[in-house]
Amino acid sequence: MRLSINGKEHVVNEVDEATPLLWVLRDHLGLFGAKYGCGIAQCGACTVHLNGTPVRSCSVPVSAASGQQVTTIEGLANKDGSLHALQKAWIEHDVAQCGYCQAGQIMSAAALLKSNPKPTDSDIDAAMAGNVCRCGTYVRIRKAIHSAAAQLKEGASS
Amino acid sequence: MNVVEHPIVSADDYVREVLRSAEAQLHTARMDRRAFLKVIGLAGGGLVLAFHVGERNSAHANGKSLFAPNAFLKISPDGSILIYSKGPEIGQGIKTAFPLIIAEELDADWAHVRVEQAPINPAVYGRQSAGGSRSIPMSWDQLRRAGASARVMLITAAAKQWDVDPSECRTERSVVVHDASKRRLTYGELADQAATVPVPNENTLRLKERGEYKLLGTRVTGVDNLAIVTGKPLFGIDQVLPNMRYAAFEKCPAVGGKVRSANLEEIKKLPGVLDAFVVEGTGKVNEVMPGVAIVASSTWSAFAAKRALKIDWDESSASKDSWSKAVSDAAKLAKQDGPESLRTTGDLDKALGESKVVEGFYSYPFISHAPMEPQNCTAWFHDGAIELWAPSQTPDAGLTAVAAVLGLPAEKVTVHQIRAGGGFGRRLINDYMCEAAVIAKRVGVPVKLTWTREDDMQHDFYRVGGFHSFKGGVDKSGKLVAWSDHFITFTNDGEKPTSGGDLNPEEFPAQLLPHVRLTQTKFPLKTPTGPWRAPRSCSIAFAVQSFISECAVAANRDHLEFLLEIMGEPRWLQEGNEYALNTGRAASVIKLAAEKAGWGKSLPKGHGLGLAFHFSHAGHFAQVAEVSVDANKRLIVHKVTVAGDIGPIINMSGAENQVEGCVIDGLSTAMGLELGIENGRIQETNFDRYPLLRIANAPEVAVHFIQSQFPPTGVGEPGFPPVAPAICNAIYAASGHRVRTLPLTKEGFTI
Incomplete structure (x- = not known):
């Protein structure tokens, strides 16, 4: 195959x-x-x-x-090898606790930002509804997604 | 299949070399057990300190004068600083916090620090486990001295080279500086020479005052963050060895069932299946219970074959536990005291006779730990010895358990500690390690045992459910003066309460009130139970702190003022014992949480604030929840304000993250998590029927720490217990509905 x-x-x-x-x-x-x-x-x-x-x-x-x-x-990283804005935001906001769910969280968030570069909180709620974080890092996941969206926008306009 | 690149990075060769050097030195020098041992002569050069503390009972095992170093710091000539973190990382952030403490006293540039996990060797390292929020308090002095010792040696080396007095030198960001001559030498440049300097007497070390901290208390991101966000193989389940097989293991859904027969021949013919066999087990739930093991060429082949198993179980001695029966039996006992007395203070009956009496019957269910990473272990038995890669909270105890199960001496068992995808207390017990060991011994090649989610939820050591039947007495002045609790719990052995199911006679508020009666009833139980995040406290706080709110309402008094009155004068109930309530610290966090949450502010109709306090794991925590409830009992938790006192904060980012997680875990658990048990079988076996909270329902969390002058203590657990009662008390404020049964879905709430 x-x-x-x-x-x-x-x-x-x-x-x-x-x-x-x-x-x-x-x-x-x-x-x-x-x-x-x-x-x-x-x-x-x-x-x-x-x-x-x-x-x-x-x-x-x-x-x-x-x-x-x-x-x-x-x-997920960019073609030049640099980290995706979400990966950077996840590190900067120190999102992870155990970290086990985070690759899945980031992949869901990446699909969201591709279709919706400026998501609202309720857009995030809907797009991330399929991802559980047992450690409860949702507060930081939300912040990191908003932060990455802002970074991508800045990158696009510069 | 393709053999993938070996992802296991082993630190062991280096550490073995260190230990050999350490042992060699022991023959030539008699060491103070509490001193640090310098290790020299390593390949690559540099300064290495082997250090130890604390484990004074074990250090002289067998009457031998044994110096037992238990962690290591290496400074290389290239300037890199390698710190070994001795205990398991389960999401509590210790792999970042431990090295931060060393780096602070070392005055290291954090950018130069690299962290690796230490190997498991309890004889050398002492405690290597993560539980009870004990990692920080048990290691604080040890790690500070490790950093400070190395710093002194580096200064000494520099002073010698410059021919100046060491007192004229200072350190900053991995550099020794002599201001008078404006000379500087980096730690890397000094590493070789520092290795020739005598280790300082620890009594001469000057540890930093809190005001001098540069790293501690700041926000430092996790040392594994990059590996996590790029999907590197960090976890137990990611381990791969050459020529590895994949295993699954099926046990009886009612604990204690034995295999009478199974369709093994049929299973062996399935694609990818290499072997299938009955494991008799040791009959101990914390080791190996009877079942059928399947060994296959991939995880999926093993899982698929497991589903095709047909096992005839002998359930003659298996569990017949029923939660619904326990619920109805407990309700019948609600109006009476229990047969066992836990505490009697003053004259309860007289006091109740003279008081306004409040009654409440509270219950909470069994729940599962459900860490995101199901239990797993990779094991390789060869040449009469076994090596295991285990995401365990107690790899030290796991080593001993595996040795016992296989009948091997401990030195024939090697355990590698691997980052765990969540713990919450589940991985304190190493049953999955023992199972992997037994399977690996039979297979003779490396094997990875992976549990399915269904295995994980059906074979847990559950948070035990329970019941509290309270009576409270409020005197004419509105003061709480009488308190009785008939605590209904469970017993596995017919004697003591099951793990996590005991009530401490010193539990708040019994130890502060003049008239108290605590009694107990124990129902028999076969289902295994165990520590679950903030054991005991995680359930007791809901009942106690909700009932105090009921008493405040009956007294027609403000909950905040009522709770502070119970605390009374600021005093430490046992001076010097960090596990004893300090009512002064309690009052401070209660007042701070109330102030930050705007206690007493006017709110829209249907909104309410709820307060709760709980002291556990040496941490004083108060929380105020703001909720709204509509006519259909739809609940929104808008915000939870937390105030905590655990002494100085090591890593502010990590500590805040733990508390945010506690709040979300607390809401998740209170809202919808429960396990039914019928005919010995757990009824909820996957996440479709175990609704862990999702992002849309996560509240805003505000975290405030009082960084008091007490030594630092742990944060992973004490932030959890006040969450449920704060929310339930807020529901009462918002709706007038008193929640006495968890989860909230049982009382008709939705989220």
């Missing part, structure tokens, strides 16, 4: 078509950023982009990702 992940082509053999994308990323391709949390698309720790749309990779069969563009947290 052919997979395009973070702009790179991979051939994965001996994998059942029904295997969730999450486990192919983790066990077969060594991409550990997407996390297993619940296995039933409830927590969002496994969030990746499929053609730019956030999906819960624990519930997407790998066959559905074949031939599509998959982006994971490992491929």
Whole structure:
């Protein structure tokens, strides 16, 4: 099976078509950023982009990702290698506690900012509703998203 | 499958070298156990300090004069400063806080500091666990002295080189400065020479006054932040070894069930499955319970095969626990005292007879820890020894448990501590490590055991549910003078209350009132329970602080004034014991929370403020919640204002983050989290039926610390207990509805 992940082509053999994308990323391709949390698309720790749309990779069969563009947290940085504005904001606002859910949170936020560069609080509530943070870092997640949106706007106008 | 790049970064070779050098020195020098040991002769040069404290009982184990260093600091000639963090990082921020303390006394430039986890060796390091908010108070002096010792050695080396008196030198940002001659040498330039300087006597060390701090108390971002936001393999579940297999393990959903038979032959034929076998187990819930192990070529193959398992369980000695039965049995006992007496003070009956009497029956459910990272452990048994990579809160205890289960001497067990995706008390128990060890021994190649979320929620050491039947007596002046609580809890062994299910006779407010009776009933229980963030306090505070509000209402008095009156004169109930309530510190945080939240301000209809205080884990915390409730019982928590006193703050960013998390966890838990138990089986087994709070419902959180002159104590837990009662008291203020049962969904509230 052919997979395009973070702009790179991979051939994965001996994998059942029904295997969730999450486990192919983790066990077969060594991409550990997407996390297993619940296995039933409830927590969002496994969030990746499929053609730019956030999906819960624990519930997407790998066959559905074949031939599509998959982006994971490992491929979120800018083309020049610098961190995405959200990654920078997450570091600066010291968002993480345990950090386990944060790659999924950032991927959901990245999809939001792509379609909505200046989200309101309720836009954030809606876009981030699929991501649970058990440590309760939501206050900082919200701040970091607003901060990254402002940075991206500044970057675009300069 | 492809073998991916080995992501495990091991610090062990370096540390083993350090330990060997340390041991070699022991043969030539008799060391003061409380002193620091300098280690020289390492490849690469530089200054290395092995240091230890505290573990005075263990340091002379077996009557041998054993110097036991327990953490390390290395300054290299290139100027880099490597600090080993000895205890587990579970999201509490200790991997940043520990090194900050050392760096402060060292006067290090934080940009030069790199942090790695120390290996697990309790004989050498002493305590290597994360629990009870104890990491900071137990390490504060040790870490400060480590930094200060190294600083003195660097100054001594510089002074020697310049031929000046050390007292003429000062340090700043990894540089020793001699102002008179305007000379400067960096720590890196001095590292080799500093290694030849004698280690200073710790009694001669001058530790900084608080006003001199440059790093402590500022906002410092987490040392693993970059790795987290770029998806690096940091966590237990991310570990990979060459030729590794993947395992899953199925246990009886009713604890205590044994495997009678299973469709093993069928399972072994499934794709990717390499082996399937029955594990008899040790029969201890904190080690290995009976079940079926599946070993496969990928996690998904193991999980898929696990779902196809058909196991005939022998449940003759399995749990038949029923939460609904406990609820109805407890209700029948509400009007009477319990058979066991926990505390009697004064004459309760007489006092109640002369008082206005208030009654309230409170209950709260069993809940799961549900850390985001399910339990997992990677293990490799080879050559009669085992190596484990475990996201544990108690890797030191895990080492001992694995040795016992496998019948190995402790020196044949190596444990690597790995960042854990949340702890909350769940990872204090190392059952998953023991399971991985047993499976690894049979398989003989590296194996990663991963629990499913369903495993995690069905095989937890739960926060125990419970019931409090209160009576309060308010005298004619409106003062609370009488207090009785019939506490209904559970017992696993028929004797003592189950873990997390005990009521301390010194619990607030019993120790402050003249007429008190605390009694107890214990229901039998097979379901395992354990510490859950702020054990005991996480449930007791809801009941006690809500009932105090009821008493204030009955006395027709302001809750704030009523609560402060209970505290009385400022005094430390046991002078010098940080685990004893200090009513002065309590009153200060209560007043500050009230002031910052605008206590007494006028609010729109349907809005209310609620106050609560709780002292636990050496932390005094008060909170005021502002909520609104509509006619359909839809609840909005607008803001929670927190005031806490845990002494000086190490890392302001980390401390505030912990408190914000406590508030959100507190609301999440109070709002909708509960586990049903029927026929011994946990009814909620994944997040679809266990509604952890999401971002839309997260309130604004304002955190205020009183940085008092007491030594610093932990922050991960004491901010949690006041959240639920503050919210419930605010609901009463907003709606007149008194919440006595959690979660709030039980009383018809939605969010």
